Amino acid sequence: xxxxxxxxxxxxxxxxxxxxxxxxxxxVAGLASGMADAVGIDxxxxxxxxxxxxxxxxxxxxxxxxxxxMTSSSVVDARSxxxxxxxxxxxxxxxxxxxxxxxxxxxxxxxxxxxxxLGASSGAVTLTAFGLAxxxxxxxxxxxxxxxxxxxxxxWTEKSRRELGLxxxxxxxxxxxxxxxxxTATDTLRSVGAVLLAALVxxxxxxxxxxxxxxxxxxxxxxxxxxxIRSEEREDLAAHLHDSVLQTLALIQRSKNPEEQxxxxxxxxxxxxxxxxxxxxxxxxxxxxxxxxxxxxxxRDHQIAVDVVTVGDCDLDPGVDAVVKAAREAMVNAAKxxxxxxxxxxxxxxxxxxxxxxxxxxxxFDTAAVNDDRHGISDSIVARMARHGGSADxxxxxxxxxxxxxxxxxxxx
Amino acid sequence: MSISVFLVDDHALFLxxxxxxxxxxxxxxGQSSDVDDAISDILDTQPDVVLVDVHMxxxxxxxxISNVMERTPEVKFLALxxxxxxxDVIAMIRAGARGYIxxxxxxxxxxxxxxxxxxxDAVFSPRLAGFVLDAFAGTVQAPLDPELDQLTNxxxxxxxxxxxxxxxKQVARKLDISIKTVETHVSSVLRKLQxxxxxxxxxxxxxxxxx
Numbered sequence: 001x002x003x004x005x006x007x008x009x010x011x012x013x014x015x016x017x018x019x020x021x022x023x024x025x026x027x028v029a030g031l032a033s034g035m036a037d038a039v040g041i042d043x044x045x046x047x048x049x050x051x052x053x054x055x056x057x058x059x060x061x062x063x064x065x066x067x068x069x070m071t072s073s074s075v076v077d078a079r080s081x082x083x084x085x086x087x088x089x090x091x092x093x094x095x096x097x098x099x100x101x102x103x104x105x106x107x108x109x110x111x112x113x114x115x116x117x118l119g120a121s122s123g124a125v126t127l128t129a130f131g132l133a134x135x136x137x138x139x140x141x142x143x144x145x146x147x148x149x150x151x152x153x154x155x156w157t158e159k160s161r162r163e164l165g166l167x168x169x170x171x172x173x174x175x176x177x178x179x180x181x182x183x184t185a186t187d188t189l190r191s192v193g194a195v196l197l198a199a200l201v202x203x204x205x206x207x208x209x210x211x212x213x214x215x216x217x218x219x220x221x222x223x224x225x226x227x228x229i230r231s232e233e234r235e236d237l238a239a240h241l242h243d244s245v246l247q248t249l250a251l252i253q254r255s256k257n258p259e260e261q262x263x264x265x266x267x268x269x270x271x272x273x274x275x276x277x278x279x280x281x282x283x284x285x286x287x288x289x290x291x292x293x294x295x296x297x298x299x300r301d302h303q304i305a306v307d308v309v310t311v312g313d314c315d316l317d318p319g320v321d322a323v324v325k326a327a328r329e330a331m332v333n334a335a336k337x338x339x340x341x342x343x344x345x346x347x348x349x350x351x352x353x354x355x356x357x358x359x360x361x362x363x364x365f366d367t368a369a370v371n372d373d374r375h376g377i378s379d380s381i382v383a384r385m386a387r388h389g390g391s392a393d394x395x396x397x398x399x400x401x402x403x404x405x406x407x408x409x410x411x412x413x
Numbered sequence: 414m415s416i417s418v419f420l421v422d423d424h425a426l427f428l429x430x431x432x433x434x435x436x437x438x439x440x441x442x443g444q445s446s447d448v449d450d451a452i453s454d455i456l457d458t459q460p461d462v463v464l465v466d467v468h469m470x471x472x473x474x475x476x477x478i479s480n481v482m483e484r485t486p487e488v489k490f491l492a493l494x495x496x497x498x499x500x501d502v503i504a505m506i507r508a509g510a511r512g513y514i515x516x517x518x519x520x521x522x523x524x525x526x527x528x529x530x531x532x533x534d535a536v537f538s539p540r541l542a543g544f545v546l547d548a549f550a551g552t553v554q555a556p557l558d559p560e561l562d563q564l565t566n567x568x569x570x571x572x573x574x575x576x577x578x579x580x581x582k583q584v585a586r587k588l589d590i591s592i593k594t595v596e597t598h599v600s601s602v603l604r605k606l607q608x609x610x611x612x613x614x615x616x617x618x619x620x621x622x623x624x
Binding site: 266269307309310311312342343344346348357359361403 | 550
């Protein structure tokens, strides 16, 4: 039989439901006093209960055996400090344990002879119980260690331990009642209802006893899953940083030209920022985002810094789209001709209209003397805005920088 | 006597960079890289101006500002960051910062901003101006305090020009007013930003648990 060697208290022992068999206060193996400790009542009551159940077709013996298998013995009670030396079982104690085991075997044997059906089912139940206990002890190593640690280091409060004990006690009681009903019912084959009731009560008892363990298992699984998601996110982040930021940093280190370095840094900054704030490259019909990406493309293509400030937002429609295209053209113009190193773009969506200012502090030019070859301004900006019912004003003076002001009324929906 | 400056930032590289940049014109009296140290060191050194990063481990820059301001309201704060999120920036201003600039600011402009803060004025970067216009956009139904919950047309004009990238001096010329007047408008906007109960502002602030 897979009975755990008595007289060993260690963190590797089987789980206990907070119950240890007390070697210092025992009649048979100390199970009753251990259970009594866990629940916080006098051991005499528990012993009385076992004896009473013994009278019910000898069930008390069977349950004592099950309880015995599922607990380990303790030198003193479970609440004591872990530094207590582990005392190896003395020969006398071992003999006593073996004696008790034989006694139980005898009781079971006797019962199986007197009442045939009980012999069969009690054997099955005993086997199942030991099987479960073994399974549990194996599959549950991590939790068991944690559990015993918590118990031994006294990290559990008195209350929680009492609750655990109560739960185990109540659950155990329900199982006993359920099984008793089951046995008496099958004995006389009185009714199916009683069997159902027995199953229900037994199930409830099992829930009470195993519930916390199952919950713990479940929450451990959940925690594990969360941890896995976290680490996947970390990997995504690492991959992204590797493809973007680290590459740019390498480029910057290789670059000898401070201006190129600044541009590289800026492009990377913009890219990283839009990534951080959840922008995936799709404008999604947003005016503000369209302006941002127009600025980003000018920055990239023309090696100039573009500061964008947007206030409000609206959906893109043909008119608004024209504003974005004209604004991009104005940025390109400024990048090519102004000589400025920074462009400011301010886009504001009001209730009535959409406005964009593209401003540079560059060399400026005489607006009255625009050459015909500067098609950018006349075609792409002024004419485009006029076609859509908007306007473009260009304000510039030599030495004073340039500002292009685009505006269009919002279409009424 | 040069202006004493204290730096609060958890990025060592940035700290040493700024320190080198300010070295000659300002008296850098200390630096900290976490919230608790910063609070006690600022209270010890009593600098004129504190440059404080928006994102800090252990409570964020606004925790530094509100803790120090409780005890010595005369210390002035300038927030700086690489962050774009409006709620972070508004939270810093609500906590008591007198301005916000991005870390990409040109070297000379940082000095100008510190001097301006020291003189009791507000420093609005184009980005902050945009945030403020956004926050005060639209009209409030039955404002609790019309004085605080809305910007005047003039203030909006000034903010728009700042958002367009113009310096205070250029703003003054464009509007045909004095720089002093521009500063007055900006300070008034700052006051509204800090005291208004506008829904947009309190939402940002309460998200950051500073009100």
